[in-house]
Amino acid sequence: MAFQTMPVFFRQLSLALATKSRVGRFSLAVLALCVCILFGIQLQYSTNPSTTVKENPVFEAITGTSDVRKSAKVDESPPFIILMTQWRFGSTVLGELFNQNLELFYIFESLFPTTKLRKLKNVRQNTPENKEMARDILRGFAKCDFKTDYVKILSNWGGSYTMNRGLCLNSTSCRLHSASALGDFCKEFKGRLATKIIHADLDLLKPLVVEDGINLKIIHLVRDPRGAASSRINYLMNIESYSKNVAEARPFFPNLGRLKPLGLLDGIPEYMLPVQEINDNNPTVRGLCQWIRENTKRSSDPLPPWLQGRYHLVIYEDFAKAPLTEAEKIYNFIGMPLKPELKKFVHDMTHSNSSDTSLFSTSKDAHKTANKWMKDLTVMEERQILKECLDVLQLLGYEPNSSRILPES
Structure with a gap:
């Protein structure tokens, strides 16, 4: 020039x-x-x-141009790994790829406390304020800076999968109840951080990269909507505290199928609104397919500049079919080796003959789990899902007609 x-x-x-x-x-x-x-x-x-x-x-x-990405220097630091998914997509199993790695600090569902924090701060769900609250939690996590009320809610959560393997090696309770203690423990990992979130989309994460310069690596986990819907039915039908709600839905089952009465199709009946998972997640088939549609980036798609090198799509059925191959791809993406002990863990976790059939078990035959919906869903329920999600099935490369039925014309 x-x-x-x-x-x-x-x-x-x-x-x-x-x-x-x-x-x-x-x-x-x-x-x-x-x-x-x-x-x-x-x-x-x-x-x-x-x-x-x-x-x-x-x-x-x-x-006078100043549009150079603010994260240029941050990119030299280890990435903050985010597993972005939806309810009953198989993310608990995939999250163990990070939880079992003692070189990473992992929090299971780090945005779980937002439900109670919204009530404490009088913030409504699905508002800009709610998204900013979630971003603040992730910003703090990236710096190992945790607030007292956040740690208190997370520590008191009854879900056993809040347990971090590293914490369990250092604490008999598998928890650190002090914000400062949790922050100090997090800092020992020198920026090697990972979390699973099911209340987020790319729109929520973008400012963390563009404005805050955080070096995110986003693993986007998707699942066949038929498999996810079947798992959600199974979940609601087997949680004892929801038996009253299910009892109100049951009379409608023969004529409407189970999805619509349980609030899992295209709307939520009033009697299902008290169910926590219905309020906290995006439970309907229509909602989950819209989320997949808006956030999925295929390999042939041109990524926006902020997402280049930061986005990796994982299809649950591909992971179930070839766990080690998919785990290798994930670890190549985050720039870490998949060590022999992790390879053994992945194999054992996904080829289990365990009799544990509980909803939250992470040791199952992954291939059988992925295909279980073919036996569990009725013809009516499959048709209902195909009507809402045919384009999503095609987007992800699923065969809509590979099961025993064809969609209604």
């Missing part, structure tokens, strides 16, 4: 010398300064091909 300005420079120089005017000499000085600056940029670029002109601070000073 600098070299291309040289002929113009010499013509102006000749004119300035010919006129010998004060204006001519001033123009000469300005031209000389511009060429020196541009020559310096060209020299730096030619000696460092990995640096583009727009990344050069001198270029920014001249042009």
Whole structure:
């Protein structure tokens, strides 16, 4: 670029010398300064091909552009790994890929406390304030800075999967109840952090990269909507505290199927609104397919600049079919080796002959679990899902007609 300005420079120089005017000499000085600056940029670029002109601070000073990604220096640090998924998508199993790695600090569902925090702070769900609250939690997590009320809610959560393997090796309760103690323990991992979130989308995560410069690596886990819907039915039907709600839905089953009466299809009946999972998650088939539709990026899709190098799609059925292969891809994406002990854990976890058939077991035959919906869903329920999600099935490469029925015309 600098070299291309040289002929113009010499013509102006000749004119300035010919006129010998004060204006001519001033123009000469300005031209000389511009060429020196541009020559310096060209020299730096030619000696460092990995640096583009727009990344050069001198270029920014001249042009006024300042759109260089703020996270340029942060990218040199270990990534903050986020497993982004939905309810009953198989994320508990996938999350163990990180929980079992003692080089990572992992929190299971780090946004779980937002439900109670919203009530404490009088923030409504599905509002900008609610999203900003979630972002603040993730910002704090990225710095190992945890608030007292957040840690109190997380520590008192009855879900056994709040347990971090590293914490369990350092605490008999598998928890640190002090915010400062949890923060200090987190810092021992020197930025190697991971979490699973089921209350988020790409829109929520984008400002963390663009505005805060956090080096996110987003693993987007999706699942065949038929498998997810079947698992949600099974969940609601087997949680004792929801038996009253299910009893109100049961009379409608024969004629409507189970999805609609349980609030899992396209709307939520009033008698199901007290169910926590119905309020906290995106429970309907219509909602989960919209979430997949809006957030899924196939390998052929051009990613927006902020997401380039940060997004990895995992299809649950692919993981169930070839766990080690998919685990290798995930670890290549996050830039860490999949060590032999983790490979053994993945194999044992996904090829289990355990008799534990509980809803939250992480040791199951993954392939059988992935295909279980084919036996559990009725013809009516499959048709209902296909009506809402046919385009999503095609987007993810599923065969809508591979089961025993065809969608209704």
